[in-house]
Amino acid sequence: MTTKTVVSMVLVVLLLPMTAAAQKKGSIELRSISEVEVATTNAKGEKEVKRVDAAASKVIPGDVVIFTTQYANVDKKPAENVVIINPVSEHVVYVENSAEGPGMKIEFSVDQGKRYAAPDKLVKTDAKGVSRRAAAREYTHIRWTLGKPLAPGGKGSVSFRARVK
Numbered sequence: 001m002t003t004k005t006v007v008s009m010v011l012v013v014l015l016l017p018m019t020a021a022a023q024k025k026g027s028i029e030l031r032s033i034s035e036v037e038v039a040t041t042n043a044k045g046e047k048e049v050k051r052v053d054a055a056a057s058k059v060i061p062g063d064v065v066i067f068t069t070q071y072a073n074v075d076k077k078p079a080e081n082v083v084i085i086n087p088v089s090e091h092v093v094y095v096e097n098s099a100e101g102p103g104m105k106i107e108f109s110v111d112q113g114k115r116y117a118a119p120d121k122l123v124k125t126d127a128k129g130v131s132r133r134a135a136a137r138e139y140t141h142i143r144w145t146l147g148k149p150l151a152p153g154g155k156g157s158v159s160f161r162a163r164v165k
Helices: none
Strands: 005-008 022-023 026-043 047-053 064-073 082-087 093-095 104-109 124-125 132-133 140-146 155-162
Touching: 064 082, 082 155, 140 155
Parallel strands: 005 082
Antiparallel strands: 022 026, 026 047, 026 064, 064 155, 082 140, 093 155, 104 140, 124 132
């Protein structure tokens, strides 16, 4: 019998500094980071793009925030069926095709996390009963499912970008 490890990260407060607080649920330890990319010029006059803590930046509507969840198996046995779920805050809009997670199956929800599917399978139905493919801007949650057990000490990260409303 296998156990299912489900990890939900609630990123409701857009700029809450989460880099210092790790969360633990079962054998998986989590660390959430929200960053923005800032363009600078180095000493050689070359343009560089650096990521900085979103809470320490002046984030305004239209800016893109990068939400990253780092995960690690802190147990002495493999963690099976690892699932990470991130709500998309009501204050931001998911940036299409921005979700990443090596070795992860990535699915989305448009109904507050009740059902998940690949983008081409997500459907919205209007008040008149007319169905259409859901747009990325309508995503309410993102779910990453690790395709294999996470070894003791194993770690990785998942991320997505969202534009501030």
